[in-house]
Amino acid sequence: MTVQTRLDLADQREGADLAAFLGRLLRYDRAAAVRLQAVPGPDGGVLAVFGRLPLGESAVLVVRTVRLAGPVAAADLTVSAGQLLESVDESGAALGLPAPVTGPSWAGLLPPRSGWRPVGRPPVDRVVGEVRSAVEEFKRRVAEVPEHHRSRQAIDAVADEIWSRPLGAAADLPLRAAHAAHTIGFLRPGAPLAAYRAGAWLRLDAPAGSVLLRTAAAPGAGLGLSPLR
Template sequence: MISTARFALADSREAADLGAFLSRLLRFDRAAAVRLQLVVDEASGAGVLAVYGRLPLGSAGVLALRTSRLEAGTAMPAGGADLTVSAGQLLEGVDEAQGALAVPPPVTGPAWAGLLPPRGGWQSLGAVGAELVVPQVMAAVAEFKERTAQVPEHHRTREVLDRIADEIWSRPLSALPALPLRAAHAAYRIGFLHPGAPLTAHRAGGWLRLTAPHGTVALRATAAPGAGLGLTPLS
C-alpha cells in the first residue's frame, strides 16, 4: 500500500504536468477518482507512477493515462502498489515547488477501475502526426455545438445530447480509420494533442489505444452505452 505516502518526482515539471492532468479530469467530475499503479520501468529500472482517470464522453467512457517519473533511487514497495484515490485529494497533494506528491488514503473504486485490458499483445494500427487529427476533432466539436443548439431547450436532455455525441464520436478517425473519433476527442480534451506530437494507435483484443508523448487514451473497440472501462500500465 502507498496510502498517505510521499514520493519525490523526477523534477518539478513532472509535478506540474500531473497537476494539470488531474485538474482537467476534475472539470468533468468534481468527485472523480483515479487509479494509481506504482511500477518499475523495465528499460531503465526507474520507478513510474501511472495515473488513470475516466472521461465521460457521451454515453461511453474513455480512459486517460498519465505517467510520472519518480526521483532516481526512490524505494519501491515490494510487489509495487495499486489503489484508487480521490482525484481532488491527490491534486491537493501535488507540490510543484518541491517536485513531490503526497498520496491520500484509498477510496472505494468506481466500476471502471476494476476492468482490466491485457498488459501485452498490443498490435500497431499505424502512426500519424497530431496535425492530421486535430482538424477533424475541431470540425466535430463545431458540429456537436451546432446540432445541440438546434434542439429545443425543453428536449435538451442528457439522453438526447449523449445520442448526438455518440453518433459523432463513433465515426472513424480519418487519419487512423481503425480508431473512433472518440479516442482523438478524448486525447484533445485531456491535453495530449500538442502541435506536432506523434501519435500511435494499437489494438489488443477488444481494446484500442491512442498514445501521444504526453499520455495515452484507451477504450473498448465496441463500447456499449455506459460500459465501464479500466486499464493497467501499457508496455
C-alpha cells in the first residue's frame, strides 16, 4: 500500500496560516506533537491539525483546519509539530507528512464529532477586551508576588485562578478558552464566534479554528476520533 507523504494545499495562504499556528504552539512547547486527520472530499478534502496549548497547570486543545487540493487519501497520525512546520512549503502550497511519532496521551482522546449544542455567540470585541483585562491583572498580580516566592507553582496558581473564571460574554465558557483562542491567533476583528457544549467538552469556534477543553470526567465523553466540522 502506498503511503501518502505529501499533501497539496488549496492555496499559499493555507500554508502561511498553518505555519503561524504551528509556530505559536512551538513557542509554548518546543517538543510539541500534533495529531493530523486528513479527510477526503469532493474538492480535495480537509486536514485537521490538533495541538495542545499549556496554560498554567491546565491545558486546552486547539484545532486548525487546512483546505487541501485533491486527490487526498484518508490519514490519521501523530507527528512532531517542529518537523511538520519544517515541511510546510508556502510558495509551493504543499505540505510534507513527517514520520509518525508515539503520541502524547491527549492525542488519543479527542472531542466527540457530534452531539454539540450551542450555548452562545459571544461578540469578538468583547471577548478580546476581557482577555486583555485578565492578562493585565495576571501581570500585575505576578509582579506583586515577592521575587523569592515567585515560583512556577505560584505563577500557575495565579493563572489558574484567573483563567478559570467564567467568560462574561459566554458564561458557559471559562476565560481559559478565550485566552487560548487569543494566544493561538484565532480572535480576529469582526470574526464571528460560537460556543458549544457536548457532555464534559466545551468548544469555542472561530473562522480560523477551534478551542476545546474538558470541564470534568464524564463516561463516554470525548472519545471521538474524527475532526470537527
